[in-house]
Amino acid sequence: QQQVKQSPQSLIVQKGGISIINCAYENTAFDYFPWYQQFPGKGPALLIAIRPDVSEKKEGRFTISFNKSAKQFSLHIMDSQPGDSATYFCAASMGYSGYSTLTFGKGTMLLVSP
Amino acid sequence: EAGVTQSPTHLIKTRGQQATLRCSPISGHTSVYWYQQALGLGLQFLLWYDEGEERNRGNFPPRFSGRQFPNYSSELNVNALELEDSALYLCASSLNTGGTSEAFFGQGTRLTVV
Numbered sequence: 001q002q003q004v005k006q007s008p009q010s011l012i013v014q015k016g017g018i019s020i021i022n023c024a025y026e027n028t029a030f031d032y033f034p035w036y037q038q039f040p041g042k043g044p045a046l047l048i049a050i051r052p053d054v055s056e057k058k059e060g061r062f063t064i065s066f067n068k069s070a071k072q073f074s075l076h077i078m079d080s081q082p083g084d085s086a087t088y089f090c091a092a093s094m095g096y097s098g099y100s101t102l103t104f105g106k107g108t109m110l111l112v113s114p
Numbered sequence: 115e116a117g118v119t120q121s122p123t124h125l126i127k128t129r130g131q132q133a134t135l136r137c138s139p140i141s142g143h144t145s146v147y148w149y150q151q152a153l154g155l156g157l158q159f160l161l162w163y164d165e166g167e168e169r170n171r172g173n174f175p176p177r178f179s180g181r182q183f184p185n186y187s188s189e190l191n192v193n194a195l196e197l198e199d200s201a202l203y204l205c206a207s208s209l210n211t212g213g214t215s216e217a218f219f220g221q222g223t224r225l226t227v228v
Contacts, residue, residue: 043204043219106156
């Protein structure tokens with residue numbers, strides 16, 4: 001079954017701290033792993049994405065770490081800011097195989113306290 | 115450039131009625147996806163349309179259906195509404211370039227079934 005398990009469900013981090021959200025998947029055919037950020041009242045927006053042929057990708061304060069053998073990937077938000085408070089979703093698809101549908105985790109509600 | 119637009123923003127229906135939700139993709143995007151975001155369940159894939167054809171559907175009953183028009187806009191129909199259909203329905207669009215192009219989401223239609 002195509003499933004992506006995300007943890008934790010919610011997370012409170014102090015301003016300036018590191019936020020870490022973890023995801024695990026089962027389908028080894030997945031080859032595209034994006035993270036989406038969703039603010040209340042808005043649709044999700046792509047934050048950063050990675051392919052399984054690299055172990056890490058960094059864009060500004062956001063880093064994806066990928067462990068292919070463990071079938072796990074995580075999002076690290078460095079120097080977390082109150083403006084980062086949002087719900088984060090990991091996702092996976094067989095995008096490079098032409099199968100576009102994204103399978104999402106259940107989301108993590110992040111609150112960055114001032 | 116206009117993003118993905120969805121209408122209506124809010125919709126209240128009575129159990130047993132039908133609901134019609136509409137989506138206009140970003141200009142040039144041929145793929146449209148529908149997702150259901152119910153509280154605590156993350157984003158559940160509903161339907162994927164590309165070039166007017168249904169490419170895939172998620173694990174939802176047949177009373178969830180839709181179509182894509184020649185201008186690539188799309189419609190989601192939910193028949194015989196049930197209370198548990200209450201959710202945020204999100205539409206996303208992407209270029210169909212092998213499945214790794216970014217999926218852009220609209221702000222959603224909040225459907226409430228009473």
